[in-house]
Amino acid sequence: MNCNCAEKLKQKLEPFLKNYTEGSLIPILQKAQEVYGWLPDDVLEHIARKTGVKPAKIIGVVSFYTQFRTKPVGKNLILLCQGTACHVNGSAEIERVIRDILKTEEGGITEDGKFTYNNVACLGCCSLAPAMMIGARTFGKLTRESVVEILNEY
Amino acid sequence: MNIKVGMGSCGIAAGAGDIFYNLEKAGLKPAPVGCNGMCNLEPIVEIDGKMYTQVTDIDEILNGTKLPLETKQNQSRIALRNCGNINPENIDEYIGSGGYAPLNLTPEEIIGQLKVSGLSGRGGAGFPTWFKWQAARDSAGDKKYVICNADEGDPGAFMDRAILEGDPHTVLEGMIIAAYAIGADEGIIYVRAEYPLAIKRLETAIEQARERSYLGDKFDIKIKAGAGAFVCGEETALIASLEGERGMPRLKPPFPAQKGFWGKPSNINNVETYANIPWIIQNSGMAANTKVFALTGKIVKGGLAEVPMGCTIREVVYDVGGGITGGKEFKAVQMGGPSGGCIPASLQDTPITYEALAATGAIMGSGGMVVMDESSCMVDMARFFLDFTCKESCGKCVHCRIGNRRLLEILERICDGNGRENDIDLLEELSEEIKAGSLCALGQTAPNPVLTTLKYFKNEYEDHIKNKKCPAKCCKPLLTFSIDLTKCKKCSLCVKRCAADAIDDFTIINEKCTKCGICADVCKFEAVNVT
Known part of the structure; x- marks a missing residue:
């Protein structure tokens, strides 16, 4: 997917691309995702041209790591923890409730563009299980009811 | 104040x-x-x-x-000695607690003290630390690296995060000592991107250590944020990731101590291992005989516990953890994450040592300890871990990439009530082959959750396959909900809360029921039977 982003945005990447050294592809991709929110094809092509790394290799790296997204996301990104402690404490049921409310599958954007939810391996807040993050905020000890309340706040 | x-x-x-x-x-x-x-x-x-x-x-x-x-709480803290006591963003407090003490030892003496202390890798494998350091020291080369593995990916484990957030300087000091002992001038901390606070506190700590010249010309440390791949906890995969590649493991030897980052000798240890080192050196090689566990799941006092090696699982669960929540029965503990196994409550007097845990079929692992009660289904747990390893397999070895996928499919059909007569034999056979045919520890240990649950909870598998029942009442497709009209007070709460509109005249219509369980949860009279 392309973003057809303005040139201005691409300029934000320039200082990082200029300092490219062998091995620094991952930090550049992380920076690009920070700027755009996701990694559009045209941005990846731009990175390939500027660094001389083959596009196939870039796609290989992007598809390997879970952090990288090749599709845009909603305004608020929900990271629903599916770690062991959360699983034991009922994260599957929490996911079902979220899916019902948002009416979208994992990775999709809600109709109003407000949310995307992704399952993640472990947020490391196991004592708060089941837990999720929205943006930088962590919510713990989720129940069917509290999830509804939290989503209504946004 | x-x-x-x-x-x-x-x-x-x-x-x-x-x-x-x-x-x-x-x-x-x-x-x-x-x-x-x-x-x-x-x-x-x-x-x-x-x-x-x-x-x-x-x-x-x-x-x-x-x-x-x-x-x-009654704990013996070495790796966590400063966590919760000092301000992690203030280097003076770390120095005040005995940190960054001058080193009056030769590199050989340091390695000698580590050998005496018997410190073994806390990341899971338990390999003697001094041996790694000696090998890196003995490798020829003018450029060497010290790498800290802070890519804590085990679901259910957060020991390293707590150390990095609570006492980042002890990790830096451990790395500085390692660099001096093996002759390295560059250090890298590979930390999960999911730990933003840990990264921030490490950055602050590195900056402060540079100001005081603990870091600088002779040895400096930089941080690399991982991009989310469990397999990067394997040291050769971690190196590939540092080099900007897909994090795929390679065959050893050569070991990283001989040929590591950019082909140079590199020493890789885990966060908790480094955190122990300043303490060991301060105490002239005294044994750092503790392990940090992340105690989670169905436990009253979940949290971090640093306990002496050799204490029993029972002591950790009951004395430190306060027992099982809701007065339910302790069923099993899962140790070592996706590479580990489930130890049943009947073996709760097993002492926590590398050998005793390995004898049960589980491993010490990095320190995740997930406690389960009677409502946890062991087949579902095995399915959960296989789902994780399938997603995280790098795809290099056929046995790991495809074999684990087949294992998962078998477990899924058992949980869905479509298990077949010979599925248990098939699981065992396939598991052994995956262990034999995989290159790195991820594949070699992936079937462990299946094998240990089969070993200790075979009857649960049989119940799923032959009787189409889940004894823990966890696998939804195998459950039936019904309302006991002798107990029902017709309050209609369940009818109101049922999202599927599946309750008509206080009878559950099985065709409509999605088995979400909300009716049983909301009923105040325990009138909903789950069988």
Whole structure:
């Protein structure tokens, strides 16, 4: 997917691309995702041209790591923890409730563009299980009811 | 007044940030400290040594209406010795606690002390640390690296995060000692991108250590944020990732100590291993005989526990963890994450040592300890871990890439009630082949959760396959919901809450029921039977 982003945005990447050294592809991709929110094809092509790394290799790296997204996301990104402690404490049921409310599958954007939810391996807040993050905020000890309340706040 | 607020990620998630802000607003000078391990009691405020837990209103502690905690948890802390005691963003407090003491030893003496201490890798494999250091020291080369593996990917484990957030300087000092011992001039910390607070505190700590010249020309450290791949915890995959490649493991030897980052000798240890090193050197090679565990799941006092090696699982679960939540029965403990196994309650007197745990079929692992009660289904647990390993397999070895996928499919059909007669034999056979045919530890250990649950809970598998029943009442497709009209008071709460409109005249219509279980949860009269 392309973003057809303005040139201005691409300029934000320039200082990082200029300092490219062998091995620094991952930090550049992380920076690009920070700027755009996701990694559009045209941005990846731009990175390939500027660094001389083959596009196939870039796609290989992007598809390997879970952090990288090749599709845009909603305004608020929900990271629903599916770690062991959360699983034991009922994260599957929490996911079902979220899916019902948002009416979208994992990775999709809600109709109003407000949310995307992704399952993640472990947020490391196991004592708060089941837990999720929205943006930088962590919510713990989720129940069917509290999830509804939290989503209504946004 | 000396005020400390626990400001680890879990403390902040529980509301410690607001408490901290309110204390400052009240004109006090609180200091942020790391996690002290009592995650179940967050947010925690300590005033002049008195500990107040689950604080919601600072007035309550200031005017004395809230009482402090009477006893602290009984633990032996080495790796976590400073967590929760010092401000991780203040190097002077670390120095004040004995950190960055001058080193009057030769590199050989340091390695000798490590050998005496018997320190083994805390990341899971338990390989003797001194041996790795000696090998890296003996490798020829003018450029060597010291790498810290902080890519803590085990679901259900957060020991490394707590150390990085609570006491980053001890990790830096451990790496500085390692660099001196093996002759390295560059250090790298490979840390999970999911740990933003840990990264921030490490950056601050590195900056402070540079100002005091603990880091600088001779040896400096930089941080690389991982991009989310469990397999990068394997050292050769970690190196590939540092080099900007897909994180895929390669065959050893050559070991990283011989040919590591950019082909140069590299020493890789885990966060907890490095955190032990300054203590060992300060105590002239005394054995750091503890292990940190992240105690989670169905346990009353979940959190971090650093316990002496050799204590039993029972002691950790009951004495440190306070037993099982809701008065339910202890069923099993899962140790070592996706590479480990489930140890049944009948073996709870197993001492926590590398050997004794390996004998059960589980492993010590990095320290995740997930406690399960009677409502946890063991087949579902095996399915859960296989789902994780399938997603995280790098795809290099056929056995790991495809074999684990087949294992998962078999487990899924058993959980869905479509298990076949010979599925148990098939699981065992396939598991052994995957173990034999995989290159790295991820594939070699992936079938462990299947093998240990089969070993100790075979009857649960048989119930799923032959009787189409889940004894733990966890696998939804195998459950049937019905209303016991002799107990039902016709309050209609279940009818109102049923999203599938599946309750008609206080009878559950099986064709419509989605088996979400909400009717059983909301019923005050226990009139919903689950079978």
